[in-house]
Amino acid sequence: MRVLSTFSGISAASVAWKPLGYGFVGYCEPAAFQCHVLNQRCNATAPKYLPHGKGFERRKYGSIPGGSVVNFGDITQITDDDLRALGQIDVLEGGSPCQAFSISGLRKGLGDDRGNLTLAFAKLAARMREINGLRFVIWENVKGVLSDKTNGFGCLLAGLAGSGSGGHPVESPRGGWTNAGHVLSRDEHGNADVSICWRTLDSQYFEVPQRRERVFLVASFDGAVDAGSIFAERDCENRDPSSRRGPQQADAGSREIGSGDLIWPPVLGTLNASGAGMSRPAGQGNELDFVLVFSDGTVRRPTPLECERAQGFPDGWTDVAVGGRATLDIERYRGVGNSMSVPVMEFVGYRLLKAVEAAEQERMAA
Numbered sequence: 001m002r003v004l005s006t007f008s009g010i011s012a013a014s015v016a017w018k019p020l021g022y023g024f025v026g027y028c029e030p031a032a033f034q035c036h037v038l039n040q041r042c043n044a045t046a047p048k049y050l051p052h053g054k055g056f057e058r059r060k061y062g063s064i065p066g067g068s069v070v071n072f073g074d075i076t077q078i079t080d081d082d083l084r085a086l087g088q089i090d091v092l093e094g095g096s097p098c099q100a101f102s103i104s105g106l107r108k109g110l111g112d113d114r115g116n117l118t119l120a121f122a123k124l125a126a127r128m129r130e131i132n133g134l135r136f137v138i139w140e141n142v143k144g145v146l147s148d149k150t151n152g153f154g155c156l157l158a159g160l161a162g163s164g165s166g167g168h169p170v171e172s173p174r175g176g177w178t179n180a181g182h183v184l185s186r187d188e189h190g191n192a193d194v195s196i197c198w199r200t201l202d203s204q205y206f207e208v209p210q211r212r213e214r215v216f217l218v219a220s221f222d223g224a225v226d227a228g229s230i231f232a233e234r235d236c237e238n239r240d241p242s243s244r245r246g247p248q249q250a251d252a253g254s255r256e257i258g259s260g261d262l263i264w265p266p267v268l269g270t271l272n273a274s275g276a277g278m279s280r281p282a283g284q285g286n287e288l289d290f291v292l293v294f295s296d297g298t299v300r301r302p303t304p305l306e307c308e309r310a311q312g313f314p315d316g317w318t319d320v321a322v323g324g325r326a327t328l329d330i331e332r333y334r335g336v337g338n339s340m341s342v343p344v345m346e347f348v349g350y351r352l353l354k355a356v357e358a359a360e361q362e363r364m365a366a
Contacts (some may be wrong), residue, residue, distance in 0.1 A: 001021065001022045001023070001024050001090045001091055001352075001353070001356075002022075002025050002069070002087075002088060002089050002090050002091070003017065003022050003024050003025065003089070003093055004024075004025060004026045004027075004028070004086065004089050004091070004092050004093070004128070004132075005026065005027045005028065005091075005093050005094065006027075006028040006075050006094030006096075006121060006124070007028065007029065007075070007094040007095050007096050007097065007121075008027040008028055008029040008034070008038060008071075008115070008290075009029060009034050009095075009335060009338050009340075010034055010037045010038070010041075010313075010317065010318055010335045010336065010337075010339050011024075011029075011037075011038060011041070011042055012311070012312075012339045012340040012341065012342045012345050013093050013340070013345055014041070014258070015312075015313060015314065015317070015342045015345075016312075016342045016343070016345035016346035016349055017206065017345065017346070017349040019106070020346070020349050020350060020353060021353070022091070022349060024042065024069060025069065025070075025086050025087075025089065026069060026070045026071070026072060026086060027044045027069065027070070027071045027072070028040065028071065028072045028073060028074070028075045028078070028094070029044075029047065029071060029073065030047050030050050030056055030073040030074050031321060032060040032061060032196075032322075033327070033331040034152050034335055035061060035064060035071060035073075036063075036321070036327075037317070037318055037320050037335060038071060039064045039067055039071075040320045040321070041317060042069060042071070043067050043068050043069055043363040044065070044067050044069045044071040045066070045067035045068075045069065045070055045071045046061040046064040046067070046071065046072055046074050047071050047073025047074070048070060048071065048082075049063060049072055049073040049074040049077035049078070050072045050073050050074060051073075059089065060323075062323075063322070063323040063324060072196060073226055075094075075120055075121065075124055076117075076120050078124065079284045080127065080131060083128060083131045083132055084131055085128060086132060087132070087309070088132060088133050089128055089132040089133070089134050090134070090135045090136060091134075091135070091136045091137070091138060091352075092121075092124065092125050092128055092134055092136070092137045092138070093137075093138045093139075093218040094121055094138075094139060094140075094195065095139065095140035095141060095214075095340055096117045096118040096120075096121050096139070096141060096301055098286065104130045106195065107351055108343060114128075118141075118152055118155070118156050119152075119155055119156070119159060121139065121156075122155070122158075122159025122160055123159065124161075124330045125137050125159070125160055125219070126159065127161070129221055130270075134221060135221055135222045135225075136218065136219065136220055136221070136222065136225075136227075136352060137160060137217070137218070137219040137221075138216070138217070138218055138348060138352070139156070139216070139219075140214050140215065140217070140340055141214065141215050141218050142213075142214060142215070143179075143214065143215055144202055144215045145178070145215055146176060146177035146178070146179070146200075146215060148178050151171075151172065151241075152171050153170040153172070153177055153215075154169035154170040154171060154177075156169050156217075157169070157170040157183055157196060160194065160219045161183065161185035161193075161194050161196065161219075162193065162194060170183065173307035179199070179200040179215075180197075180198060180199040180231065181197070181198055182195070182196070182197045182227070182228045183195070183196040183197075184196075187255055191223075192223055193221075193223075194219060194220065194221055195219070195225075195226045195228060196213055196217065196219045196220075196227050196278055197218050197226075197227040197228045197230060197231050198216065198217040198218070198231075199214055199215070199216055199231040200213055200214070200215050201213070201214060201215075201234070201344050201347075203311075203312075203341035203343070204267050205345070205346055206312075206341060206343035206344050207312075207343050208309075208310055208311065208312045208341055209267050209268055209310055210268045210269075210270065210271060210310040210311065210341065210343075211267055211269055211270055212269070212271070212344075213270075214330075214340070214341075214344070216231075216344070216348055217353065218230045218231070218348070222356075222359070223358060224359040224362070224363060225355050225359045226355075229351075229355045229358075230348065230351045230352055230355055231351070254276065259295055260330075261294060261295040262292060262293070262294055263293050263294065263295050263297075264291070264292070265291075265292075268290065268302065268310050269290060271307055271310060271311065271336060271337040272337040273333065273337040273338050274336040290302065292306075302353050303329075303337065304318065304319075304329050304332035305325055307332070307336045307337070308332075308336055311318055311339060311340075311341050311342060312341050312342030312343045312346075313339075318331070318332040318335045318336060319332065321363070353362045
């Protein structure tokens with residue numbers, strides 16, 4: 001399964017999916033610190049395209065050496081020639097910026113340039129379906145996207161289902177979008193063309209000590225694979241793909257995260273770009289959820305390492321050199337807080353593989 005990752009950040013998808021056999025042929029991430037992580041952990045290049053505006057000066061990337069996997073940077077500047085050079089792509093993956101749909105970001109939805117990147121993602125998927133034979137899309141965002149007043153989620157569904165920018169958004173049911181759903185699009189002949197399924201998943205149920213509700217969406221352009229089968233769990237046995245992590249990654253949620261036994265809290269609130277310790281009106285848990293209390297009397301905030309573990313990353317994943325200097329804690333907090341939970345991505349990637357294998361077995365038996 002060949003993957004193009006977008007809005008890659010520090011690439012939870014790479015950590016989760018490479019052990020499953022996925023191959024990453026490209027990344028799209030313009031933020032300087034995250035680009036350094038992608039270079040040192042995933043051998044990605046410096047970004048080919050940078051957004052226009054403050055914060056993306058080319059000098060910030062001068063210390064990134066070589067790299068064998070292209071990082072396109074800004075997804076809006078990817079050309080058709082860029083896509084043709086990639087060849088066949090099975091999966092387009094990404095979590096477009098969530099600030100436009102979160103309370104902390106004032107929930108401007110599609111009235112925010114960051115929200116419009118969701119539409120750019122859908123347009124990229126349509127182009128890749130034509131140029132690269134794209135089979136699947138996996139997208140992630142905050143739960144607030146389901147109640148966005150500008151109906152960004154409905155616009156995304158329309159774009160993925162083939163309506164394109166000239167079509168109308170899919171209207172939400174009365175009362176808004178539910179935490180899980182299934183959409184089937186048919187072509188002009190009435191044949192099933194695109195299936196889309198989404199489900200809200202909480203990281204705390206995937207062996208990491210963090211409450212983190214996120215919407216995961218799968219779109220299938222492969223008529224043999226219904227996206228609904230990815231999230232249709234009929235039992236609990238298939239939830240955990242289990243034991244494909246190395247020793248340093250195993251049991252991230254249960255490992256000791258500091259000196260002394262942790263007695264509070266049992267589960268952290270939702271990590272964000274600040275890491276921990278910031279009063280927030282964003283529904284991300286009580287301030288005390290970010291104070292660690294240990295049996296030896298120690299009271300402190302989580303460290304970047306502990307935040308990595310709360311997201312399921314290998315220890316030190318974000319501890320990289322940036323232009324000859326050591327990384328700053330705030331950079332690590334931001335990278336981890338803006339990323340996805342590795343075990344949840346592992347679950348989604350595993351279930352997609354199982355659905356593809358089942359479809360292939362049915363084809364061979366026919």
